[in-house]
Each structure stands twice: as C-alpha cells, then as structure tokens.
Amino acid sequence: MNFSSNDTDDMLSETVRRFATEELRPKLREFEARRSVARDVQERFESLGLAAIDLPEALGGVGLGLSSRVLVNRILAEADAGAALALDRFGPAAYVIETFGGSDLLERYRDLLASRPETRLALLIDVDAGTVLEGPVRGEAAWIASGNADVLVCLRRDGAWVMESGFELEQARGAALHATGASRIRYGGAPAHVWRDSTLAAQAWAKVRLYHAALIWGVLVDAAGFSRRYALERVAFGKPIAHHQALAFLIVDMEIAVERVGLLIADAARLIDAGMDGTGAAASAFVDAVEASRFVGPNAVQILGGHGFMRDYPVEKAMRDSRALGLLAGGTDAAQDDAGAALAPANPMEFAA
Amino acid sequence: MSGFSAALRAHIERAREWGRNEVRPAGLEADRNAAPLPADHPYFAKFVDFRRRHPSPAEDDTISEGSAVRMAVLNEENAYWDRGMGVAAPGPGLPAAIVAALGTPEQRERFLGPFRGAKEPRWGSFALTEPGGGSDTAAFRTRAIRTDRGYVLRGSKCFIGNAARADWVLIQANLDPEKGRAGQRAFFVEHGNPGMTGIKIEKKMGLRAYESVSFILEDCEVPHENLLGGEQPARTSQSSAYGATMGSLNTTRVGVAASAVGLARSAYDETLDIAKQSGSIKSARVRDRLEAMRRRLRAAWLMTLRAAWKADEKIPNIVDASMAKVFAAETAHELATVGMEIVGLEAGAGDCLVEKLFRDAKALNIVEGTGQIQRIIIARNLVGLPR
Numbered sequence: 001m002n003f004s005s006n007d008t009d010d011m012l013s014e015t016v017r018r019f020a021t022e023e024l025r026p027k028l029r030e031f032e033a034r035r036s037v038a039r040d041v042q043e044r045f046e047s048l049g050l051a052a053i054d055l056p057e058a059l060g061g062v063g064l065g066l067s068s069r070v071l072v073n074r075i076l077a078e079a080d081a082g083a084a085l086a087l088d089r090f091g092p093a094a095y096v097i098e099t100f101g102g103s104d105l106l107e108r109y110r111d112l113l114a115s116r117p118e119t120r121l122a123l124l125i126d127v128d129a130g131t132v133l134e135g136p137v138r139g140e141a142a143w144i145a146s147g148n149a150d151v152l153v154c155l156r157r158d159g160a161w162v163m164e165s166g167f168e169l170e171q172a173r174g175a176a177l178h179a180t181g182a183s184r185i186r187y188g189g190a191p192a193h194v195w196r197d198s199t200l201a202a203q204a205w206a207k208v209r210l211y212h213a214a215l216i217w218g219v220l221v222d223a224a225g226f227s228r229r230y231a232l233e234r235v236a237f238g239k240p241i242a243h244h245q246a247l248a249f250l251i252v253d254m255e256i257a258v259e260r261v262g263l264l265i266a267d268a269a270r271l272i273d274a275g276m277d278g279t280g281a282a283a284s285a286f287v288d289a290v291e292a293s294r295f296v297g298p299n300a301v302q303i304l305g306g307h308g309f310m311r312d313y314p315v316e317k318a319m320r321d322s323r324a325l326g327l328l329a330g331g332t333d334a335a336q337d338d339a340g341a342a343l344a345p346a347n348p349m350e351f352a353a
Numbered sequence: 354m355s356g357f358s359a360a361l362r363a364h365i366e367r368a369r370e371w372g373r374n375e376v377r378p379a380g381l382e383a384d385r386n387a388a389p390l391p392a393d394h395p396y397f398a399k400f401v402d403f404r405r406r407h408p409s410p411a412e413d414d415t416i417s418e419g420s421a422v423r424m425a426v427l428n429e430e431n432a433y434w435d436r437g438m439g440v441a442a443p444g445p446g447l448p449a450a451i452v453a454a455l456g457t458p459e460q461r462e463r464f465l466g467p468f469r470g471a472k473e474p475r476w477g478s479f480a481l482t483e484p485g486g487g488s489d490t491a492a493f494r495t496r497a498i499r500t501d502r503g504y505v506l507r508g509s510k511c512f513i514g515n516a517a518r519a520d521w522v523l524i525q526a527n528l529d530p531e532k533g534r535a536g537q538r539a540f541f542v543e544h545g546n547p548g549m550t551g552i553k554i555e556k557k558m559g560l561r562a563y564e565s566v567s568f569i570l571e572d573c574e575v576p577h578e579n580l581l582g583g584e585q586p587a588r589t590s591q592s593s594a595y596g597a598t599m600g601s602l603n604t605t606r607v608g609v610a611a612s613a614v615g616l617a618r619s620a621y622d623e624t625l626d627i628a629k630q631s632g633s634i635k636s637a638r639v640r641d642r643l644e645a646m647r648r649r650l651r652a653a654w655l656m657t658l659r660a661a662w663k664a665d666e667k668i669p670n671i672v673d674a675s676m677a678k679v680f681a682a683e684t685a686h687e688l689a690t691v692g693m694e695i696v697g698l699e700a701g702a703g704d705c706l707v708e709k710l711f712r713d714a715k716a717l718n719i720v721e722g723t724g725q726i727q728r729i730i731i732a733r734n735l736v737g738l739p740r
Contacts, residue, residue, distance in 0.1 A: 248732035252735065
C-alpha cells in the first residue's frame with residue numbers, strides 16, 4: 001500500500017502548475033470575456049505535450065493513465081476550469097473514440113486535430129436516448145461546453161455514435177465556464193460511426209465522469225484555498241475572520257469535503273488504470289464531487305461576504321463553474337443510478353492490486 | 354496504492370474468524386445485559402489463549418506494512434465485530450506505549466513484564482479524563498504532592514476504561530501546578546490501593562462491553578518509584594506526562610478512526626443485507642442512500658489509511674490524523690443513523706445490530722478528542738487558529 005506520488009506525476013504536476021499559474025490564472029477574466037483561450041496559450045499547452053498525456057505513445061501521446069489525467073485536470077481547473085476544457089480540443093470525446101473505435105480511429109481524429117488548429121471534438125451524453133441506433137439520428141441539446149465543434153461524439157447507455165456533419169451549433173450565452181464558450185446544438189443525420197455495446201459505453205462513461213469530476217475537484221481546491229487565505233487577511237471584531245470559530249470550523253469542513261473528493265477520484269482512476277471495473281467507483285466519485293461542490297462553492301463566496309458576490313474575486317466564478325460542471329458528463333442523477341447499480345458486488349475495503 | 358501483504362491478510366482473516374465466532378456474540382451479550390462482561394467471563398480466558406497461540410501483528414516481523422497501518426487495519430477489522438470488546442480486551446492497553454517509551458527499566462519490567470506471556474487475563478489502565486475536564490487536559494485538577502514516603506494523589510477521574518479490574522492504573526496528576534501543563538506527571542496506582550475510592554462502574558448508552566470507571570483519589574499514597582519515568586526532573590516537555598500523552602495521540606487518533614471505519618462498515622453491511630432480504634434495495638431511494646453510505650465509508654477508510662501510512666513514513670500527519678478521526682467518527686454515526694432509517698421499524702424493536710451500532714458509534718466522536726477538538730487542531734494548522 002502506497003500513497004506517495006511517483007516521479008512522473010511529480011514532474012507532470014510541476015509543469016502543469018507552472019503553466020496554469022503563469023498562463024491561465026492571470027487571464028481568467030480575459031478568457032471569460034472573449035469566450036475562448038488565446039491562440040498562443042493553446043499552442044504553449046500543446047507544445048508542452050499536455051493535450052496528449054493519456055493518448056497512447058504509439059500515437060505520439062505521453063501514454064500516461066487516467067490517474068495522471070485527473071491530476072492534470074485538477075491543477076488546470078485550480079486556475080480556470082473553463083480554460084481547461086477549452087485547451088483540450090480532443091477532450092473527453094477521446095475516451096469514447098478509443099473505447100469503441102480503437103487506436104485506428106483515435107489516430108484519424110488526432111491527425112484531424114493536428115492539421116487544423118481550430119478543430120475540436122464535442123461530446124454529448126444522451127442519457128435518455130431511446131433504443132434505436134440504426135439510421136439517422138435526430139435531436140438537440142440545450143448546452144454543450146464549447147463554442148465550436150467539428151465532430152460531434154455522442155455517448156449513450158447502449159453505445160455511441162460519431163457525426164462529422166449534419167449538426168449545427170448556435171452560440172449560447174453560457175452560465176459558466178465561459179473560457180470554453182457555450183453552444184446549443186441541433187443534429188439530424190447519419191452518423192459516420194455507430195456502435196452498440198453497453199459494456200463499452202459504461203467503461204467510456206466512467207472515464208468521462210472522472211475527467212469532469214477532476215475539474216470540479218480543482219475548482220473546489222481553489223475555492224477552499226482562496227477563501228481560506230482571504231479569511232486570514234480579513235479582520236473583523238479585532239481578529240482575522242478565520243480565527244472566529246464558526247468560520248474556522250467551516251473552513252475545516254470545506255477542507256475535509258475537498259479531501260474526500262480527491263481520495264475517491266484518485267481511487268477510482270487507480271482502479272481503472274489497474275484494469276479493474278471502475279464504473280461504480282467513477283460514478284460515486286462524480287456524485288461526491290458534485291455534492292462537495294454544493295457545499296464548498298457557495299461557502300467560499302460566503303466567507304468573502306459581499307466581496308465574494310463581486311466579480312473582483314474568483315470565488316463567484318468557482319461557485320458557478322463547479323455548479324455547471326456537475327451538469328456535464330450525463331449529470332448527477334445518472335451517476336447516482338450507476339453508482340447505486342454497482343453497489344452489490346465489490347467490497348468497499350478492497351484495493352486495486 | 355496496492356493491496357495489503359499476504360502476511361497482513363492472514364492476520365485479518367484470523368481476526369475475522371475470531372470476530373465472527375467470539376467477539377460479536379460476546380459484544381451482543383454485554384449489550385443485552387447492559388453491563389460489561391465480568392473479568393472472569395470465559396471470553397477473556399479464551400482471548401488470552403488466542404493471543405498466546407497467535408501473537409499480535411505488532412510482533413510479526415513477516416508483515417511488510419508499518420506499525421500504524423497494521424494497527425489501522427486490525428482495529429478496523431476488530432471494531433467491525435464489536436468496538437466495546439476491543440477496549441475490553443485484556444492487556445496493558447493504551448498506556449503500554451507510554452510506559453515503554455518513558456518508564457524506567459524497572460518500571461517497564463514491573464508493570465509491563467507480567468503481561469508478557471500471561472496465562473490469565475489481566476489489564477492495565479490509563480486515567481486522564483476528569484469530571485470537570487475531558488478535552489482540556491491542561492485544566493486537570495488532580496494533584497500529586499511529594500512526601501517522604503512517596504506521593505499523595507488527590508482528585509477524581511472519570512470514564513476510565515478497565516480501571517476497576519486493572520492491575521494498575523496510570524494516573525495523570527499535576528505535581529507542580531505553577532508550571533501548568535509542564536507540571537503534569539503520571540503515577541502508577543496499583544489495584545486495591547485504599548486511596549482509590551468511590552469506584553463506580555458507569556452505565557452507558559453504548560459500548561457496554563467494557564467497563565468505564567469513575568473514582569476518587571482520596572489521599573491516595575504511592576511510593577516514589579511509582580512516578581512514571583522516575584524522580585529526576587523532566588528534561589524536556591517530551592518526557593513530561595503531558596508531552597507523552599499528546600505525542601501518543603497522533604497514532605491513537607488514527608487507531609480510533611480505523612475503529613470508527615470498522616463500525617461504519619458493520620452498519621453498512623448489516624443494512625445492505627437487510628435491504629436485500631426485504632427487497633427494499635429495489636427502491637432507487639434506498640439504493641441511493643446505500644450508495645452514499647458506501648461512498649462515505651470508502652472515503653473514510655482511504656483518509657484513515659493515508660494518515661496511518663504517513664505515520665509509518667514519518668511524514669507529519671497531525672492534520673491527516675485529526676481529519677481521519679473526525680470524518681470517520683461522523684461517518685460511523687451517519688451510517689448507523691441512516692441505516693436505521695433503511696431498516697425501518699425493525700430497528701426500533703431493540704434487537705437490531707444497526708441500532709446497537711448507532712448507540713456505540715456516538716462515543717467515537719467524543720473519545721480521543723471530540724469532533725470539535727479535532728476541528729480546532731486542523732484549524733490551528735490550516736489557519737493558525739490561536740490557542
């Protein structure tokens with residue numbers, strides 16, 4: 001049993017941390033205003049290899065597992081979760097492509113992304129899809145967390161499809177995560193690829209959930225940390241507000257909530273990296289992240305009082321971003337269903353070998 | 354993080370079998386009798402025999418895990434079967450580590466020696482808590498006064514585990530009140546000392562299997578050689594009784610956290626079994642609640658193991674230990690509470706394990722530093738909360 005991080009992840013963390021601190025955090029509101037991340041920042045991100053950390057080495061990726069991906073997402077989201085989504089042009093859609101289409105298809109879309117710097121894949125989770133998967137598909141979604149998309153990937157409980165044309169995006173205002181843009185999407189056409197396999201769908205979904213849970217985790221790490229530091233500086237009734245026990249205890253409970261989310265996410269990622277069934281654990285970790293976001297996000301604002309409500313401070317953004325992230329990856333109710341369905345078999349005290 | 358070593362797993366398996374066959378029935382018997390099992394109950398003789406045949410994991414050098422992780426894993430398993438019986442187990446108990454670290458060679462031999470290879474059940478005990486102060490150890494009022502013949506102890510102690518049946522109770526008392534905490538030392542008071550009076554075995558809501566004892570120290574005389582660590586003045590705060598107590602809590606908190614996890618797992622397993630049998634698990638609402646229980650249990654266990662692992666790796670674990678302690682204790686309470694709701698009316702009938710665990714669990718957020726104290730400790734480290 002070992003809780004220490006390995007050298008690869010330590011180096012990776014340092015690289016991501018430096019990038020996030022220097023390139024993302026200072027431009028937080030700038031990205032929000034322009035609804036995208038500046039081209040030079042995008043290029044720097046890709047030149048550092050951060051776009052391809054969990055792509056196989058044979059495809060020019062770094063070949064690291066999901067454990068490394070959740071680490072990277074957390075650190076990026078500590079700076080700006082919207083930017084983290086914007087920077088990853090392949091995004092969690094890569095998990096669907098890889099799970100169903102294998103490395104050949106993954107390679108094809110990697111080449112597409114490499115050839116056109118503005119290209120992105122958008123991922124849609126169709127939780128309530130009916131059973132028919134043959135022929136043209138038609139539908140709409142009120143929000144995808146992207147301002148543009150060249151390929152639409154849809155994950156359903158019973159399979160997945162990929163559409164390269166036949167869909168249109170309409171710019172949306174977006175409630176949060178502004179750096180990545182927001183769109184309404186309408187689709188109607190024949191998918192380029194259709195797969196029907198609910199086991200594979202569950203496997204891909206587990207990764208998609210952890211990808212998003214890690215972003216929530218990062219936002220909460222930042223919200224808890226920022227409000228804690230603020231509470232040490234802000235003085236009321238003659239002492240830092242952090243030294244009033246009501247706030248000290250709140251700060252501690254926020255820290256505990258963030259810690260438990262992190263442990264559950266890392267645990268589920270480790271299970272999946274070890275080749276074990278991590279679908280239930282990933283769904284649980286996602287639910288936990290969303291529950292923690294309901295507690296930590298608003299309380300970070302609360303600690304800052306009136307200032308927290310103002311856009312001068314990043315905690316209002318953390319509250320909105322973490323709330324919005326919880327709507328992605330199929331949402332909490334679906335995750336709760338899957339987590340509940342996975343209740344019986346595994347022993348909660350066992351560990352990945 | 355990989356799994357546990359085969360050697361440790363073997364210990365877990367043995368503890369599981371022992372727990373299922375012996376500990377659980379004995380714990381239920383004590384709970385139904387609403388009284389601790391008497392010292393001459395056959396369980397204790399069996400326990401001593403079991404320990405003679407199977408040395409504790411602490412003494413097994415084929416285990417690759419460090420001592421804190423071993424303790425956490427075994428505490429978890431033991432508490433799964435009955436936390437109260439774990440405290441009632443014969444042996445020198447909590448003060449063993451303190452005596453081993455701070456006792457003179459003569460004291461180690463005299464007070465710990467009889468436990469080595471003992472054929473009969475015998476107990477040691479440690480008395481810290483007082484009626485007027487539990488968490489505020491610096492405010493304790495029990496005094497020790499040096500005389501020509503030794504020391505006279507005056508004061509009172511309460512909720513002391515196994516104190517009425519123990520061969521000796523290690524009692525915290527202040528020898529030099531002007532020095533505050535630094536004046537605190539510990540004294541061995543042997544069984545039958547006439548100065549230890551008013552012995553009362555408390556009646557408890559839960560954890561009924563072990564005796565919690567309150568008593569008065571009425572001019573309780575002990576010889577000079579009963580002062581832990583000997584008569585030379587304390588060299589550093591570390592060698593004072595206060596320092597020893599506080600120093601030992603970093604791993605004991607983890608131990609209590611692990612016990613809380615074991616109790617929580619017990620509540621979860623029992624609730625899940627009942628939900629499966631009754632068919633209520635088919636209800637999404639019930640399943641969601643069970644999932645939330647399981648998730649919380651898992652997080653508490655990971656938090657506890659990490660705190661233990663850090664202790665073994667000599668990585669500072671003050672925050673981790675306190676966080677694990679408060680989170681695991683509140684998890685145990687939460688799981689038993691929600692478990693009772695899932696079980697329904699059966700949980701009100703008086704013979705439901707989950708209901709017993711609900712009563713047992715509450716203590717875990719009180720002993721070894723209440724949940725509030727743990728939050729204060731964490732806040733001191735996170736935001737420098739002043740003392």
